[in-house]
Amino acid sequence: MTVTADLAELLAVASSVLDSAAPRFVEGVGAPSAVLKGRGDFATELDLELERTLSARLRERTGIPVHGEEFGGPELTSGTAWVLDPIDGTFNYSAGHPLSGMLLALVDGGEPVLGLTWLPLLGRRYAAAAGGPVLLDGEPLPPLASHRLSDAMIGFGTFNIDSHGRIPGRFRFDLLGALSRLSGRMRMHGSTGIDLALTASGVLGGAVVFGHHPWDNAAGVALVRAAGGVVTDLGGEPWTITSGSVLAAAPGVHEQLLELIDSAVDRATGGTTGGPS
Numbered sequence: 001m002t003v004t005a006d007l008a009e010l011l012a013v014a015s016s017v018l019d020s021a022a023p024r025f026v027e028g029v030g031a032p033s034a035v036l037k038g039r040g041d042f043a044t045e046l047d048l049e050l051e052r053t054l055s056a057r058l059r060e061r062t063g064i065p066v067h068g069e070e071f072g073g074p075e076l077t078s079g080t081a082w083v084l085d086p087i088d089g090t091f092n093y094s095a096g097h098p099l100s101g102m103l104l105a106l107v108d109g110g111e112p113v114l115g116l117t118w119l120p121l122l123g124r125r126y127a128a129a130a131g132g133p134v135l136l137d138g139e140p141l142p143p144l145a146s147h148r149l150s151d152a153m154i155g156f157g158t159f160n161i162d163s164h165g166r167i168p169g170r171f172r173f174d175l176l177g178a179l180s181r182l183s184g185r186m187r188m189h190g191s192t193g194i195d196l197a198l199t200a201s202g203v204l205g206g207a208v209v210f211g212h213h214p215w216d217n218a219a220g221v222a223l224v225r226a227a228g229g230v231v232t233d234l235g236g237e238p239w240t241i242t243s244g245s246v247l248a249a250a251p252g253v254h255e256q257l258l259e260l261i262d263s264a265v266d267r268a269t270g271g272t273t274g275g276p277s
Contacts, residue, residue: 007114007129007130010064010114014114015125017054017061018054018102018116021053021102022102022120025050025087029096029100030093030094030095044087046087047070048070050086050087051070051084052071054086054104064082064106065082066082067082067083068085068215069085069213069216070086076214078109080106081107083103083219084103085215087100087102088100088117088192088216089194091190098122099189099194100119100194101119101120101121101122101191101193101194102118102120103220105222110242111130112218114127115127115128115218115223123137125137125138126197128223128227130222130225130226133226133227134226136201141201141227143228144200144227145250146250146251146252146253147205149182149183149205150183153185153187154185155188155194156187156207157192157210161173166212166244166245166276178264179208179260182256192207192209192220193216195209196209196217196224196246197220197223199223199224199248200227205249205250206249206253208246208261209246210234212243217243217246218241220248224248230254230255231246231247232246233276235276236262247261
């Protein structure tokens with residue numbers, strides 16, 4: 001299915017659907033953990049409720065299937081599907097912290113062609129179709145200008161220094177230290193969606209995302225691309241729906257971030273491997 005000709009209409013429908021759920025999102029802030037999903041990861045009952053509600057409304061109004069964080073859905077490398085995270089920044093949300101939101105992307109043939117990041121507790125709505133512009137509360141934002149890393153704030157993903165896995169905590173810690181030498185303006189918001197939306201709007205110069213889940217990343221990737229930013233994985237390869245990480249930034253900043261990451265990888269591995277993906 002090709003949806004290019006219908007993007008404006010689909011963006012309007014998706015915006016309306018998220019608007020309809022925003023009061024419930026605000027009402028439920030502080031919801032406790034209900035479903036443990038792994039170390040330091042959980043879902044609240046409201047995650048489940050919102051995903052059911054939003055998925056049903058999207059299917060009813062667009063006929064397009066939904067792949068959600070909590071209940072899954074169709075594979076995303078082909079075909080067309082909505083990708084939904086009903087509560088991004090769940091730990092923040094459960095604690096009553098306002099940095100949390102709803103993320104929604106439309107993925108067509110593995111590429112995010114719509115991105116929406118709704119932050120009801122802050123009263124902000126970011127939306128974009130492929131090609132731009134990015135809309136903040138319905139008003140178009142200017143394209144991202146080229147910047148230098150030394151002048152930019154950078155969003156940085158959370159970590160446990162003792163964790164292992166695809167991108168170990170020790171590497172993340174060392175990278176944070178290296179970045180701090182070039183920019184004393186590192187920010188750890190606890191929400192991938194917020195980091196990427198703020199990058200797309202020019203508030204942040206870039207974002208370093210260690211997670212690989214499409215429901216966390218696809219909406220923000222669409223926003224940053226629509227703003228004229230550069231999006232790769234941490235190894236510098238073009239971001240795809242199956243990428244294991246995200247490096248998103250304004251022109252200029254992205255190049256400097258990637259050089260710094262490459263240097264950190266070389267120090268960690270003795271120059272024997274490429275960067276993390």
